[in-house]
Amino acid sequence: MATLPEWLRPGARPVSLLPQRATAHRLLRRTLGAMGRSISLLVREPDGPGVGALRTADPRAKLLAAVGLIVATTFLRGLLPLAACLALALALSAAAKVPGRRLLPVMIAVPLASTALLLPATLNIVSGGPPLLVLWRSAGGAFGPWRLPEVVAVTADGLLVAGRMVLRTTACAALALLLAATTRPQRLLGGLRSLGVPQAFVMVLAMAERYLAVLLRSAQELHLARLARSVAPIGVRREEAWAAAGVGAVFRRTRSLADAVTLAMVSRGFTGEVRLLRPACWRRTDWLLVAAAAAVAAGLLILDRRLA
Template structure:
């Protein structure tokens, strides 16, 4: 039995270095989960990467080109259904895309409610009013952002990154652009792994809690050391890749196989794009 006269101090909150390290570990865990998700059985996982990239581009173009909110809503529902059929839950979409995109685009679209001239639907103080055209503009901006982000996430989570790069090359994307994407993706995880090592090494040498000023100074020092090591590492990795024959092309052990269902998916995506353009001109 505990003595009621003893006052227990509250557990100390995690320090800044611990939170930074937890964030980096979360990034690495997310990458592992995405790699595992790409190997699961699902609708998009079973398609040829070239068909997925081209089809996703067609649907994204349809979402950007449409002038009908009903069509945009249908495309959003389609993107969500494709993700669900590929074992990507709506909870994951909401956590990784919908909430973030809504918060970001909401701040951009909010002024349009009163800045876009049109028919007033709600009066506000100081002579301001929310207009029908402003609501429509904000809805288009938010809906297009949510739909395109959902399609992009579904593509990335259901396709290993090397296959995405090779599919881009097969579809005619310049080699320099593919090389930049590949190196950027690689360096993100190299730097994350390096930062995690620095955090763990620093934490193992600390005794007690740091003051806020010392924690900021320590975080700044780690950032400087990480930048310095990144510069040296980038040169070493580039030379090592050149020595091993890297010329910007993506080579995989397994070749792509274009099957009838891949062709059907491409035809369906193209039909949706054409139908979206037509419906936008009919349904304002």
């Protein structure tokens, strides 16, 4: 080996560093956290036996039940049926032992975000109706082409509209999470396979999910390498350039993997026609689950109609 340059020898004086600033890392760490969570969800291994009856049910049954309930929820109008639906989703999550670290972020973020978004909807200017709590009164008048409202107030109608939206979005999110948290992605795909979804589509979806883990890992490596070397914020312009280069690098890997996978498939006899394993037969509990979900959905809809 050639002789080492002077600055690489032991005991060389370090070049002075810029002061480290935490802001440079916050976004990177957040992105890395999200990627790590996604990867761990993808490579999650089968749960031990006996952890919640919902986990062992057939994925097709769970998919039908969850989608049925979510669709029913979007038809509900009354606060009470919506609250009942949310309570049901939470009770089922507890019964299925959905871990709190998965449930809590969603159950905090979704209602908070919808509340923030829907706060203006509680006002008379959006929802109309008699005022309940007057926030602001003015003489009216005009501002350019806009007419200023004379009264800004929270109304009962507005509260109902916003409350309905917050409850509905939260209930739907809880149900979607319940499905995803109790069913491994791979089994859910098996479920799609026998619900009339074309096999080629299922295969592509499964493969997308399979390689998502691989591509996420390389994106994670890019972010880690960046985190290891970043000292101070580099500005939006360069952040964008860095992200774009990262996206480009991931695309190159995407293409080389696609070529390699194609060869691997052809090598094992793939000629273009997709053939997959037949999934297992339905058991009585699976039918029961779907029937129960249908009954609950119908019950909620009838309750909703009665109350209206």
